[in-house]
Amino acid sequence: MSAIKEFRRSTPAMTAEAADAARARLMEAIHQPEKGRERGATAARRLGLRAATSARRLGLRASAPARRLGLRVAVAAALALAAGASVVALRDDRPDMAPVAGVAELGERAARAAENDPTPAPRPTQWLYTKELQITGVEGDADRDQRDTWERWTSVDGKRSAWYQGGKLMFQGGAVMDPAELAEAPVTPAGVIGRIEAAVLDEDRRGPGELDGHVPPATLLMEVSQLITDQWLAPDVRAALFRGLPTIKGITVTRDVPVADGRRGVAFSLADAEARSYLVLDPATFRYLGTNSTRLKDRTYTWADGSKETFKAGTTGQTAQLEARIVDRPGQRP
């Protein structure tokens, strides 16, 4: 057995930061009954959409920053309109807003804005810092809203992410979707959507096996939202994602959709039996503003540990991107 015993024996030991992060997650789970769950996680959980990637892969219940993707995906995707469809009135009276005729045009305008972004490309060793305001609540009951500011750092290569927890910088491995893979030529709208579908299906085959070879449009929208929200992407990839969105079945355009900080924008929207979700862009610049979603149906999940959790219809969530800047190091604020 000596050859096998020696095989990769020099693999580096667990870093102190990884050990701290893993232990902190365990301690958080241990202390949950006493102190309640971390607010951000609660927010995500209350929306009750299972994360498409990380959380699903882990098959574990959402627990805060630990579930980076879970949190962000759930908030971004479960998202729904706080006051319901009636608030999404069409308001074409803003002079600065040339009306978008249809979802294809929205995709095209957003793509051009991405292509014309003058920001220089970051170095591979840099990080994208994002700061997001998150609100979750229950339709028609504003007092129950929970507000949370969530800062995170995602490496430009997509391999790591970081956040502060209890004053310490925690790290986690990267997302399922490799940005370098999305950037491989040729970059086309159908191509990038296809690569995301393939990654989701691959993940599903290894994990929950729920998809039966078909990625639901809502899951696809979640994945795209997640990439657009906090992964740095080359302009052509970002543009291809925006041009690809209108090709996802059921996606339409909705105007005047609010995000968490009160701004309003024009949105890619999708409603299915479970939830109504919006990915909201600035109506003038077509830059990303935030997300908005509402759960439409009660849903009970059985988690990996056998426990069950029910998410109520009418739970709503909004996010707003307050900042998105390239920095040199994780933990560094612009």
Place this chain on the structure above:
Amino acid sequence: MSAETVEIDDGELIRRSAHDPEQFAALFDRYAKQIHLYAARRIGTQAADDVVAETFLAAFRRRGTYDTSFALARPWLYGIATTLIARHRRQEERLLRALSRTGVDPLPEALADAVTHRVAAQDRERELAGALASMSRGDRDVLLLVAWEDMSYDEVARALDIPVGTVRSRLHRARKKARNVLGDEEL
């Protein structure tokens, strides 16, 4: 952690953690590093970071099902980790095939800001990687738990929740495959 908790066995610790959950943290301190090394040798250090965190979360939540008459929780924890590693099977096999093909091991991973020297693998190592990649996951699980982690057949059976006879047959198959590339003297 009190001095007492380092003396009591894992089973007793898990039993106490039913009413005093903090006791469970001692298990992390006992096993996290070795489980990380095991996972990192298979799927890389970054994926191993997640596997370790998830292993202890899952173990904590399932602690009520642990048979506390077993003094050592090590096989139980390795079993959970191995299940989580299974989700990275494609990645694991891709890395092994890359080593087998090119002689350059994609693992250990470089730190972002460190210069890593990667030494071309010896022929034997390349062939072994190819053999490991071509085994079924179940056979590989058994082989690596025995070879790397020095587990007994009973412990492997408990870790993977399979009969001891199955451990023997899987190990036999895995060794045969490895022997084909390494020669008899290695096994």
